[in-house]
Amino acid sequence: MTPSGARRLTEPVLGVLVFLVVLGIWELWAGAADSFLVPTASEVAERVWHVWPTSDFLSQVGQSLKRYAVGFALATAIGIGLGLVVGTSHAARRTLEPILELLRAVPAIAIVPAAIIVLGPGDASRITVITFGLCFPILVNTAEGVQAISPEVRDTASMLHVGRVERMVHIYLPAALPSIMAGLRIAVSLGLVLVVVSEFVGEQNGIGYYLVVQQSEFDYPALYAGILFLGLLGYGLNRLFLVVERRVLAWHYGATGG
Amino acid sequence: MAEPVLRVAALEKRYSEAGPAAIADVTFDVLEHELLAIVGPSGGGKTTLLRLLCGLMRPTSGSIHLDGRLVSSPPREAAVVFQDYSRSLFPWLNVYRNVMFPLRTVGAPRSEKSARVATVLAEVGLEDAGRKYPWQLSGGMQQRVAIARALVSRPEILLLDEPFASVDALTRTELQDLVLRLYDHEEHGVTIIHVTHDIDEAVYLADRVLVLSGRPGRIVGSVGVPLPRPRHQTATRSSPQFLSLRNELHGVIASLQE
Numbered sequence: 398m399t400p401s402g403a404r405r406l407t408e409p410v411l412g413v414l415v416f417l418v419v420l421g422i423w424e425l426w427a428g429a430a431d432s433f434l435v436p437t438a439s440e441v442a443e444r445v446w447h448v449w450p451t452s453d454f455l456s457q458v459g460q461s462l463k464r465y466a467v468g469f470a471l472a473t474a475i476g477i478g479l480g481l482v483v484g485t486s487h488a489a490r491r492t493l494e495p496i497l498e499l500l501r502a503v504p505a506i507a508i509v510p511a512a513i514i515v516l517g518p519g520d521a522s523r524i525t526v527i528t529f530g531l532c533f534p535i536l537v538n539t540a541e542g543v544q545a546i547s548p549e550v551r552d553t554a555s556m557l558h559v560g561r562v563e564r565m566v567h568i569y570l571p572a573a574l575p576s577i578m579a580g581l582r583i584a585v586s587l588g589l590v591l592v593v594v595s596e597f598v599g600e601q602n603g604i605g606y607y608l609v610v611q612q613s614e615f616d617y618p619a620l621y622a623g624i625l626f627l628g629l630l631g632y633g634l635n636r637l638f639l640v641v642e643r644r645v646l647a648w649h650y651g652a653t654g655g
Numbered sequence: 656m657a658e659p660v661l662r663v664a665a666l667e668k669r670y671s672e673a674g675p676a677a678i679a680d681v682t683f684d685v686l687e688h689e690l691l692a693i694v695g696p697s698g699g700g701k702t703t704l705l706r707l708l709c710g711l712m713r714p715t716s717g718s719i720h721l722d723g724r725l726v727s728s729p730p731r732e733a734a735v736v737f738q739d740y741s742r743s744l745f746p747w748l749n750v751y752r753n754v755m756f757p758l759r760t761v762g763a764p765r766s767e768k769s770a771r772v773a774t775v776l777a778e779v780g781l782e783d784a785g786r787k788y789p790w791q792l793s794g795g796m797q798q799r800v801a802i803a804r805a806l807v808s809r810p811e812i813l814l815l816d817e818p819f820a821s822v823d824a825l826t827r828t829e830l831q832d833l834v835l836r837l838y839d840h841e842e843h844g845v846t847i848i849h850v851t852h853d854i855d856e857a858v859y860l861a862d863r864v865l866v867l868s869g870r871p872g873r874i875v876g877s878v879g880v881p882l883p884r885p886r887h888q889t890a891t892r893s894s895p896q897f898l899s900l901r902n903e904l905h906g907v908i909a910s911l912q913e
Binding site (some may be wrong): 540547549550552553555556558568571572574648649652653 | 666709712729733734735737739742743745746747756757760788789790791882
């Protein structure tokens with residue numbers, strides 16, 4: 398067997414082993430601590446079994462996912478749209494840069510209280526927070542991608558009489574797509590952070606709300622079951638994104654040998 | 656008798672008002688169905704001249720007329736093949752779609768346009784490559800795709816900007832013969848301006864060779880090439896007439912550098 402072949406077999410096995418060892422340490426340590434503040438791994442696993450399949454928990458998840466999806470979609474539209482404008486027009490860049498730089502520096506979770514005052518508790522304020530936070534990485538990556546397009550591509554577009562709108566949609570958008578996807582990849586993970594944190598305050602449902610409730614009701618195993626679910630959800634969303642990215646950027650990976 | 660297709664009069668380009676001229680006092684005519692080569696040292700204003708001819712840039716003074724009309728933006732009758740094929744082809748489109756791109760606004764049935772694409776792909780020897788992506792082809796084949804894309808809209812004038820500078824010597828001779836074949840092809844009757852720093856290539860391909868001096872670029876010589884067509888890599892290049900023409904041009908360029 399080749400060394401790399403051997404590594405391909407042993408590395409996943411090692412990965413599972415390390416995972417089990419960490420679980421074991423948790424179990425022993427929490428068992429030794431014998432405190433209701435620190436549930437053991439088996440207690441949490443038992444709660445996972447009873448919490449995850451319940452309609453209450455799943456509807457909380459549904460609420461969060463709805464906000465996440467709408468916020469992500471809005472941020473994608475705004476981020477790519479503004480990114481194309483900022484990336485192509487010097488005038489737009491100079492005009493918008495000060496305000497965009499300032500807003501970008503604001504941590505998105507800092508606007509949660511203000512969003513609740515203006516939009517009230519509920520979907521609108523959470524979605525606003527998510528959209529606000531996610532549109533900047535998408536915007537910046539789109540603008541950078543567009544600015545990095547080679548002069549040859551621009552010249553070719555001019556020689557082929559590609560008009561303004563067509564140039565945006567059929568030249569700049571695909572040419573900047575590798576960079577845009579990098580922005581979206583950041584947004585996939587950041588979105589989950591924002592949806593959970595935004596639901597911590599003044600909310601009646603969602604996973605963030607669920608975590609806060611379990612904390613206040615001292616149901617710590619359920620709290621950890623929720624956290625574990627978020628970990629799996631984040632992992633799943635990332636994997637899903639990678640599949641989409643591989644598909645959309647197949648030409649790019651081919652061209653760059655990636 | 657052939658008419659001038661392109662008239663270039665007293666062309667001058669300065670990139671900044673007080674800066675030096677990149678080209679100055681450039682005047683020449685190009686006849687219908689002429690293959691004109693423009694040679695000159697690197698950095699000698701060849702690219703500036705070509706970008707002006709393409710309408711990608713406006714001259715500081717002087718004028719370019721194509722078919723009697725002033726060129727102020729890329730004319731529909733002109734097509735260009737850039738040196739850097741890897742950047743001028745759209746990597747997100749396959750070969751067929753790249754070549755189809757210039758026809759997107761042509762009001763003809765899809766089947767007709769499709770047949771047109773198939774014809775030019777066959778002319779450049781890529782009849783089977785339609786479904787491939789540019790990165791799946793060699794450099795020489797990519798440049799063939801670029802040539803096919805330039806020809807598909809049946810341009811009156813084809814501008815070649817050092818088109819073979821980035822390929823290996825063997826591929827270069829193949830592409831030179833491809834250009835000769837397309838030029839001799841009756842249906843096209845296309846006028847070609849070929850910018851190169853390779854004197855032998857210029858003599859081998861052209862009906863007439865203009866010599867552009869460096870800084871600022873001026874036309875310092877015009878040498879007719881009465882070599883018989885069709886031309887052949889070995890027979891033409893070893894003829895005494897070829898050798899005396901290339902020596903004459905080498906003499907003109909050498910005198911520039913003194």
